[in-house]
Amino acid sequence: MKPAPFDYLRADDEEEAVAALAEAGDDARLLAGGQTLMPMLNMRLVEPAVLIDISRLPGRAGIEDDGTLIEVGAAATQASLEAWPPLSARAPLLARALPLIGHVQTRSRGTVCGSIAFADPSAELSLCLATLGGEVVLRSRAGTRTLPAAAFQTGMLSTACRADEMVAAVRFPAAEPGAGYAFTEFARRHGDFAIVAVAAIAQENGIRIGVGGACERPVVQDWPPLAGSALDDALDALAWSLDAADDHHASARYRRELVRGLGKRAVQAAQETRP
Amino acid sequence: MKRLGAGSRHRIGLTLNGREAGGWAEPRMLLSDFLRHALGATGTHVGCEHGVCGACTVRLDGAPVRACLTLAVQADGRRVDTVEGLAPEGELNDLQKAFRRHHALQCGFCTPGILMSLDAWLDGRPAPDEGEIRELLSGHLCRCTGYGGIVAAALEAARAARAGDVGEDD
Numbered sequence: 408m409k410p411a412p413f414d415y416l417r418a419d420d421e422e423e424a425v426a427a428l429a430e431a432g433d434d435a436r437l438l439a440g441g442q443t444l445m446p447m448l449n450m451r452l453v454e455p456a457v458l459i460d461i462s463r464l465p466g467r468a469g470i471e472d473d474g475t476l477i478e479v480g481a482a483a484t485q486a487s488l489e490a491w492p493p494l495s496a497r498a499p500l501l502a503r504a505l506p507l508i509g510h511v512q513t514r515s516r517g518t519v520c521g522s523i524a525f526a527d528p529s530a531e532l533s534l535c536l537a538t539l540g541g542e543v544v545l546r547s548r549a550g551t552r553t554l555p556a557a558a559f560q561t562g563m564l565s566t567a568c569r570a571d572e573m574v575a576a577v578r579f580p581a582a583e584p585g586a587g588y589a590f591t592e593f594a595r596r597h598g599d600f601a602i603v604a605v606a607a608i609a610q611e612n613g614i615r616i617g618v619g620g621a622c623e624r625p626v627v628q629d630w631p632p633l634a635g636s637a638l639d640d641a642l643d644a645l646a647w648s649l650d651a652a653d654d655h656h657a658s659a660r661y662r663r664e665l666v667r668g669l670g671k672r673a674v675q676a677a678q679e680t681r682p
Numbered sequence: 683m684k685r686l687g688a689g690s691r692h693r694i695g696l697t698l699n700g701r702e703a704g705g706w707a708e709p710r711m712l713l714s715d716f717l718r719h720a721l722g723a724t725g726t727h728v729g730c731e732h733g734v735c736g737a738c739t740v741r742l743d744g745a746p747v748r749a750c751l752t753l754a755v756q757a758d759g760r761r762v763d764t765v766e767g768l769a770p771e772g773e774l775n776d777l778q779k780a781f782r783r784h785h786a787l788q789c790g791f792c793t794p795g796i797l798m799s800l801d802a803w804l805d806g807r808p809a810p811d812e813g814e815i816r817e818l819l820s821g822h823l824c825r826c827t828g829y830g831g832i833v834a835a836a837l838e839a840a841r842a843a844r845a846g847d848v849g850e851d852d
């Protein structure tokens with residue numbers, strides 16, 4: 408349970424990080440909060456020759472709100488976003504989802520961008536980004552490009568991020584006036600990865616629902632305003648449409664049942680929290 | 683940019699429990715192993731080495747973190763606080779006394795990590811409720827106690843800190 412040897416580089420800014428990535432190529436891994444990568448190194452699931460530490464990029468440690476988008480830099484931890492004073496007013500969906508990610512002791516180092524970059528099918532932040540319709544800023548030595556969330560996450564643990572690129576920041580759309588937000592999930596224990604998670608946004612003219620954990624990546628649908636049996640029917644159709652998988656945590660059938668139950672709870676809670 | 687080669691050992695200096703400390707580490711050395719093997723601070727325990735059990739929890743620049751998911755080289759120049767720093771040698775702080783009173787430990791393997799999480803957490807929260815304490819404890823596994831005593835001890839330590847008063851020793 409000890410990592411294989413690697414060269415350690417600590418980047419002081421983004422330029423250094425992407426230059427080192429370009430040089431080292433496929434042999435390098437970025438180290439952000441280490442809350443996923445360090446266990447993989449300890450178990451020798453990966454043995455990179457070079458580790459590029461991006462956890463201390465002063466220029467990318469912050470959270471910026473331009474009025475429409477909330478931009479979170481590559482070095483910003485999940486704990487720092489959780490402690491951002493305007494969070495519950497400006498990003499209520501994130502305010503509800505963040506406490507469900509791991510534990511206080513892992514959020515203190517785990518980064519927001521690292522979670523999005525790793526693209527675990529159950530990751531709460533990937534689900535929030537997909538449901539809100541956010542974007543990912545990718546940086547390489549060749550330049551910067553911005554992708555919508557749906558184009559970024561391409562499958563289970565796979566994204567459009569090239570080997571010479573880093574996620575420099577992610578941008579979450581800020582709360583819209585008149586919208587209600589809810590996030591709910593089912594996990595074996597508090598802090599475990601969710602078996603299924605559901606995010607919902609309720610507006611006067613419609614509902615948006617996002618499902619995580621059931622398939623390889625988040626699934627997002629837009630519905631007209633629904634309630635009662637019409638909502639049950641829509642959730643049932645959504646559950647059947649999912650390409651849900653069996654694994655050692657749960658069967659596909661169980662996951663579909665969770666989508667029906669949690670989906671209803673999330674949609675109703677979002678409708679109730681509409682201002 | 684700082685570059686440290688794989689094959690060699692590098693000098694790491696940090697502030698351990700308020701005192702300057704230093705040792706040598708290869709880049710791949712975990713902070714948990716550095717504390718135990720290079721600095722002899724064996725109060726920090728190692729259970730799972732993948733972030734799940736919480737036994738290795740220490741404070742890094744004040745925040746509770748997993749020492750097994752942190753490299754020693756990442757702690758260079760920073761402040762690390764471990765269970766050894768909670769009270770002077772041979773003494774217990776209020777939280778530790780409350781643990782003793784409430785039988786919040788049996789074998790004690792998980793205890794250093796739990797104490798460091800609670801120490802960090804009670805710092806900023808004068809009046810935690812039981813739900814919050816249980817949520818914090820979800821980041822730790824204890825195979826012995828069933829957690830009831832730990833929750834009771836944490837609540838009592840928080841109450842004592844508020845009242846500025848400390849309960850009897852036994």
Ligand SMILES: Cc1cc2nc3c(=O)[nH]c(=O)nc-3n(C[C@H](O)[C@H](O)[C@H](O)COP(=O)(O)OP(=O)(O)OC[C@H]3O[C@@H](n4cnc5c(N)ncnc54)[C@H](O)[C@@H]3O)c2cc1C
Pocket residue numbers: 436437438439440441442443444445481507508509510513516517518519520521522524525527529530531532568572573574575598599600601732733734
């Ligand atoms: C006990 C425990 C419980 C957890 N529970 C949950 C949970 O319930 N839900 C959840 O979502 N997560 C959970 N996690 C994972 C945690 O949220 C991680 O912090 C997160 O998945 C990865 O972020 P990181 O900053 O730690 O990245 P790292 O571990 O440093 O990196 C992860 C991967 O992403 C790459 N990477 C990191 N940053 C970037 C970047 N900016 N650009 C490109 N690539 C990058 C790395 O090269 C690596 O391959 C848990 C972790 C632990 C230890």
Ligand code: FES
Pocket residue numbers: 727728729730731732733734735736737738739748749750751
């Ligand atoms: S040894 Fe670090 S969390 Fe278990």
Ligand code: FES
Pocket residue numbers: 786787788789790791792793823824825826827
């Ligand atoms: S006291 Fe034995 S593991 Fe907690």
